[in-house]
Amino acid sequence: MLPLPKPGLDARTVFTTCTATARPETLRARLQDLKDHVAKAAVEYETAAAGQALHTLGHLQHQPDGKPPPTAGGINEQLTKTYKSRMVPKRSSGRDFYDQLLSEAPDGRCALCGQGLADTLDHQLPKTAYPLLAVTPANLVPTCRDCNFYKGEQAPATAEEQTLHPYFDGHVHDYVWLTARIAGPPEPAISFHATPPPDMPPVWAARVLRHFTTLKLARLYNPQAGLELRSLSRSLHRLPPKEIPEHLRERAADWAEENPNCWQAALYRGLAESTWYAEEGYKEPWH
Structure with missing residues (x-):
């Protein structure tokens, strides 16, 4: 996960602008009547996210209509279309x-895995439910x-079911939790693991594991x-x-220095701790 500064955009302004072109005019008026509700929900969201408590926002689920799934043509469907269509x-x-x-992605990289190309926006809380x-x-x-798919x-x-949030969870990198295991001899191999240290708060540790497994990061980093x-x-x-x-x-x-939990840092830590690699392993063909 790559920490990012929280966006400076105002939620009310974004919503008002996005709904300004909704048609027909009756729909536009109905949507814009919700701007205070949207602004209030945004404040609640930021407070909860800062406290690792997005799970406490259940009262916002399926609001304002109050029932899933969104009714065709209903206000909840129109709110989700504000993202998809506007x-x-x-x-x-x-x-x-x-x-x-999208331009805030560091070096154009995905803020969740740190590796892929950031070419879309992910809803940390899904728009269909919120x-x-x-x-x-x-x-x-x-x-x-x-x-986004995973x-x-x-x-x-x-709280333990929540993946890491790039805007609010930068402190997770106060701990080194990504590790690389070097296997050999005879066959050299490497694997990546989320290994929270003993002094990491339990909720953080659970969220790190959730993030790592949900996004299939081991499969991404190995190649x-x-x-x-x-x-x-x-070079060696x-x-x-x-x-x-x-x-x-x-x-x-x-x-x-770049990121203590990027795969490169984990890889070199693992290699530096492997006496076999430093003496013999680097001579072996790695596939």
Whole structure:
């Protein structure tokens, strides 16, 4: 997860702009009558997110209509369409907000996995269950399509079921929880794991595990690590053997400065801790 600053966009302004072009006029008036409700829900959302308590917003589910699923043509369906039809499409009234949120992705990368191309926005709380939050900026995170798909439409029932939130959960990186295990000999292999340390608060630890498994991060990181290891092997062959352990430690520290829980930092930590790799493993073909 890549920490991001909370968007500076005002939820009421975004909603009012997105609904300004709704047709017919009666629908537009009905939607804009909800702007106070949307603004209030946005404040509640930010307070809950800051306290790792999005699961406590059950009273906002399926509001204002109050019943799932959205009735065809009903107000809840029109609220979700505010995102799908009035924010996402090119030239729509809210497209500038969509582009602005997407542009906040660091180096264009997905804020949930840190690896994929951020080419869509994910609703941290799903718009189908929380239509009042459909265009709330703090609920919209720049992500890749895979993470958006894997995360799906599930709403957390407990704090432990909540995936990490890039706008509110940056403190999770005060702990080192992503690890890489180096296997060998005889066959060299690497695997990534979420391994919360003992001093990590239990809710944080549960959320880290939830995030890692929900987004299938092990499957994402393993192929990238194989490419890195093949390149690394070539460079290590040019170093005196006694310098290899220190080189691996330095690379781990360099990547940890970027993000202590990026896969590269975890990879180099694992390699630096493996005596076998520093002495023999780097000579082996990694696939």
